[in-house]
Amino acid sequence: MSTAAPSSNxxxxxAAVIVAAGSGHRAGGPLPKQYQSLGGETVLACSIAALSQPGVGTLACVIAAGGEALYDEAVAGLPxxxxxxxxxxxVGGATRQASVRAGLEALAASASPPDLVLVHDAARPFVSAALVDRAINRALAFGAAVPGVPVVDTVKRVDGRGVVVDSPERGALRAVQTPQAFRFAALLDAHRRAAEAGRVDLTDDAAVMEWAGHEVHVFDGEPGNVKLTTAQDMARARAEAEGMLETRVGAGYDVHAFTDGxxxxxxxxxxxxxxxxxxxxxxxxxxxxxxxxVLGALADGDIGAHxxxxDPQWRGASSDRFLAFAVERVRARGGRILHLDCTVxxxxxxxxxxxxxxxERIASICxxxxxRVAVKATTSEQLGFTGRREGIAAxxxxxxxxPAED
Incomplete structure (x- = not known):
């Protein structure tokens, strides 16, 4: 089923529905994560401001029952x-699905229901203006569109005993983000139908639209559009918001000789x-x-140490495993990759x-x-082992x- 808009519109x-009804306990702290401070503003206020782009009119926040005072305090400083x-x-419901539907119904009851709606997690305060614009454009073109980034880690599907069943090919997988963008009438209808059918287990709005028979398109998300979930996420976000980050640069070199092949x-x-x-x-x-x-920038040894x-287990191993390991060490430290540059x-x-x-492959791994990835090539003007075609260096x-360290 297509939800694409008429070309004349x-x-x-x-409008945007900002979902802020969760308890947010995994992030630690005395308050739900959406009401915690981030550089002098609450996470919720940052997300509202990020969605307040020129192309977005009405903003509808969905909060937990009893959260009115926290909400009022969070938005008090907004321009x-x-x-x-x-x-x-x-006020939202017991599930994210129910909360989104409540926000959609509020828009439907407003004086001017929108043509398009963005649904965004309040816990994603770093969404960029470019991504918001991209979401609106994709919704206008396709009717239902969600941002996604390539899956870096190998994914395993397991059974009830925790035994691996299979390993999906990650090249076709995407980690989906928000804002997810839709034709408003189509999304509202899909949510109402799902509720009437007793389907309350759909974890995002793309899943609701898929269940209702709509085709959902995926467009490029942003690695920086992270969802704040854990205490470590919050610490990283505060460091970024408060300028407590440092830039690290590491260098790497490798060479291998040619053989038959x-x-x-x-x-x-x-x-x-x-x-x-x-x-x-x-x-x-x-x-x-x-x-x-990458390991050098972390001051975390080198590839031979890890x-x-x-060790025979690495004989013939695909080297993407090594780079993915180093990238995961960056994430574990609350860091992120700004740029990678390589000369062959x-x-x-x-x-x-x-x-x-x-x-593209390096970007996918990382x-x-x-x-954020540069690849260059040069010769050594026929000098040295590379010039004699005995091997390749990089x-x-x-x-x-x-996050800054003492």
Whole structure:
């Protein structure tokens, strides 16, 4: 079923439902996370302000029963240009699905129900104006659209005993974010039908639309559009909001000699060649250099310390596992990757035709946009071992943002 808008509706009215009815206990602290302070403002106020883009008219917040005083205090400092767009808060239900429906019903009962609606988690205060605009445009084009980012970690499906059933191919997987964007009438109808059918287990609005038979499109989300869930998330967010972050830069270098074969792995991409690279793993010099660069920025050893070549479990291993491990160490420290830069040194094969594929693959492994990944190539003017076509070298730099340390 298509929910696309008629092409004649070039200037749709847009509203946003901001879901703030959860208890937020996993984030720690005396208050639900949406009412905790973030750089002098509450998380909820930051999210409301982020959704208050020129293209968004009405703002409808859904809160927990008994949360009116916390809500009033949270929004008291909002600029008048934002506050005047707010409907009175709506009390949510026992589930997120019920809370969203309550917000939609409030919009339906308003003087001017919108053409499009954005549904956003209050716990995502770092959504950018560009992402909000992208959501509106995709909803106008397709009727139902949600932002998503590539899944970095290997995903396992397990049975009731915790035994692995299968491993889905992550290339087709996306971690979905908010704001999710829809034709208002279609989403309201889908929620009403789901409630009437007793379906109360649908975890996001895309799932509600899918259940109702609508086609949902996924567009590019943003790695920085994180959902604040744990105490560690809150600590990282406060550090970012209060300027308590530091920038770290790490360097990495790797080299592998040629051996017999018909392809090389570079940047996670298999490139046909008349030789292969020799190594204990798949000998991907680009991913190895990037791994060391990330670990270097963390001051957390090197690739050999974490994945010693003496350990047989790493024989022939795909090097994306090494880089994903280093990236996870960044996340565990509350950090994020700002930029990755790699230079490949070789006479052959030609890197240029594969540059964009390498950037996309590295970005996917690291959970960042390809715009944060640079891949360059050069020769050594026939000097040294690379000039004699005996092997390939790679130099890498990683720039990270981390909570400041003493």
């Amino acid at each position: 070039e200037h749709p009215t847009v 008048e240009t934002v506050a005047r767009r707010l409907l009175p808060p709506t 018909d392809a090389v792995m570079l940047g996670g991409v298999r490139i046909p060649h008349d030789r292969a690279l020799a190594g204990h793993s798949d000998a991907d010099v680009v991913l190895h250099a990037l791994t060391d660069a 994945f010693p070549p003496s 040194v070789c006479e052959a094969p030609k890197v240029g035709p594969h540059r964009d594929a390498m950037r 959970g960042v946009s390809a715009g 130099h890498a730099t990683a720039t990270l943002s981390l």
